[in-house]
Amino acid sequence: MELIGAAGVKKSFGERQVLADCSISVKAGEVVLLLGPSGYGKSTFLEILAGIGQPDSGSVRVQGEASFLFQDDALIPWLTAAGNLSYVLPRGWSRKTRADGISRWLSLFSLDEDDKPPLMSGGMRRRLSLARTFILERPVLILDEPFAFLDRHWHSQVASLLNGEAEKGRCAILAGHSVNPELLEECGKRLRVLPLKESPLSIPADLGREADASAGDAERPRSLRKEGEDDGGSG
Amino acid sequence: MTPLKPILPYLVSLLLWGAALEAARLFFGPALAPGPLEVLKTLGTLAYSGELFRELGLTVKRALYGVLLANLAGGVLGLLAGRFRLVLDHSAPLVAGLQSCPPVVWIALVMVLSGTGSLVPVATVAAATLPFVFSNAAQGVMGLNRRIILMSRLYKVPPLRRLLRFTLPGILPFYLAGLSTVLSTAWKASAVAEFMGSSDGAGARIYWCYSRLDMEGLQAWALSMIILGLSLEALLITPLRKKAAEISARGL
Numbered sequence: 436m437e438l439i440g441a442a443g444v445k446k447s448f449g450e451r452q453v454l455a456d457c458s459i460s461v462k463a464g465e466v467v468l469l470l471g472p473s474g475y476g477k478s479t480f481l482e483i484l485a486g487i488g489q490p491d492s493g494s495v496r497v498q499g500e501a502s503f504l505f506q507d508d509a510l511i512p513w514l515t516a517a518g519n520l521s522y523v524l525p526r527g528w529s530r531k532t533r534a535d536g537i538s539r540w541l542s543l544f545s546l547d548e549d550d551k552p553p554l555m556s557g558g559m560r561r562r563l564s565l566a567r568t569f570i571l572e573r574p575v576l577i578l579d580e581p582f583a584f585l586d587r588h589w590h591s592q593v594a595s596l597l598n599g600e601a602e603k604g605r606c607a608i609l610a611g612h613s614v615n616p617e618l619l620e621e622c623g624k625r626l627r628v629l630p631l632k633e634s635p636l637s638i639p640a641d642l643g644r645e646a647d648a649s650a651g652d653a654e655r656p657r658s659l660r661k662e663g664e665d666d667g668g669s670g
Numbered sequence: 671m672t673p674l675k676p677i678l679p680y681l682v683s684l685l686l687w688g689a690a691l692e693a694a695r696l697f698f699g700p701a702l703a704p705g706p707l708e709v710l711k712t713l714g715t716l717a718y719s720g721e722l723f724r725e726l727g728l729t730v731k732r733a734l735y736g737v738l739l740a741n742l743a744g745g746v747l748g749l750l751a752g753r754f755r756l757v758l759d760h761s762a763p764l765v766a767g768l769q770s771c772p773p774v775v776w777i778a779l780v781m782v783l784s785g786t787g788s789l790v791p792v793a794t795v796a797a798a799t800l801p802f803v804f805s806n807a808a809q810g811v812m813g814l815n816r817r818i819i820l821m822s823r824l825y826k827v828p829p830l831r832r833l834l835r836f837t838l839p840g841i842l843p844f845y846l847a848g849l850s851t852v853l854s855t856a857w858k859a860s861a862v863a864e865f866m867g868s869s870d871g872a873g874a875r876i877y878w879c880y881s882r883l884d885m886e887g888l889q890a891w892a893l894s895m896i897i898l899g900l901s902l903e904a905l906l907i908t909p910l911r912k913k914a915a916e917i918s919a920r921g922l
Contacts, residue, residue: 487820503824509817513839513921522835523825571825 736795
């Protein structure tokens with residue numbers, strides 16, 4: 436089942452075209468990595484998929500609701516870690532469900548509930564931001580550089596969580612600068628890597644669709660790896 | 671730390687003030703420059719009769735009405751200007767004009783239109799403080815993190831929760847910091863307006879003392895206003911600034 440579908444998405448900021456023609460299809464159980472350098476429009480494309488940005492033309496369909504990991508975390512500085520998670524929880528959740536959810540995700544990401552973002556390291560802020568993305572258990576995860584500021588231990592943890600979400604029938608689309616070995620290892624055949632080579636960003640429909648037999652073959656993205664790309668600095 | 675240490679600076683200031691009065695008395699003579707003891711005695715008489723508190727209270731009350739008016743007009747306009755670029759672009763020149771206008775213009779205008787009375791200090795304070803309220807409210811809204819606004823929309827955060835946990839804590843520090851500045855100038859503007867355009871209030875009392883050459887009364891009212899200013903600073907303005915810093919760090 437397709438959870439994310441986009442066709443012919445174009446976007447310009449003034450005279451500068453950022454997205455030339457982007458199409459993509461992400462199915463339940465898939466983890467898709469948009470792989471490209473900074474400034475290629477990956478974040479703009481992800482924001483459009485999440486519904487927080489508007490395309491100039493083209494169509495976007497997202498089945499169910501999406502959670503979005505902001506590149507800059509977008510945490511509320513005066514709220515505690517628990518407060519930042521509680522902020523996004525739906526009104527319908529009972530007090531116990533809220534408390535359990537917050538406690539579970541803070542614990543999973545080794546965060547103290549009373550810590551506040553300005554006193555956290557970059558890695559802690561990123562983990563809190565990830566916890567906020569996962570806690571709602573939405574079917575679609577859109578993550579802008581989820582591995583930035585994280586060390587290899589957390590690369591594995593996050594990759595494992597993504598694989599777990601995909602196993603539950605959800606999907607994830609991520610943006611990054613390099614192929615992450617932990618992601619390859621954890622997600623295996625679920626992972627599809629889209630190497631982006633053009634700016635303004637262009638994802639032809641045949642590249643954006645899942646390839647048939649070889650789709651998600653873990654060996655294929657491995658071949659994209661270069662020396663030194665697995666040193667924990669990937670985003 | 672000795673118990674005297676916190677009040678020592680005030681005692682030193684009081685002594686310096688007394689020495690300045692004594693020096694002025696020696697230079698100008700006692701008719702034009704009364705000594706500190708005469709001034710304190712007059713101040714005591716004004717306080718005992720209740721006139722001091724009544725007139726100072728009136729000055730402060732008018733200042734507060736003026737600030738309230740400025741908040742109703744400037745606060746609302748500032749919030750809208752912070753939110754909508756069009757409102758900011760179209761109202762900013764008017765507010766800049768208001769800001770560059772000295773209070774004496776407002777005093778003269780209101781006196782021509784309404785005669786002397788409470789309206790002169792109230793309107794003067796409102797006009798003089800509105801630009802500060804406007805710019806602080808606008809800055810507060812513009813300072814809200816746009817990404818957090820987008821995040822709140824994406825996660826469909828209920829409006830009341832968004833207001834209490836994000837919007838208000840984001841705006842209030844700017845607003846309270848601005849309010850503390852406004853309050854510290856409002857009562858002075860009120861007193862000046864009373865001096866020129868009102869028959870009562872502390873400013874008007876200073877005018878009466880000046881016109882009758884009642885130098886002991888003039889010095890006593892001047893001293894009372896200094897004490898009022900220090901009290902407002904200690905009891906209202908400093909706590910407001912602290913609250914602004916606290917909200918900025920901890921939220922509501």
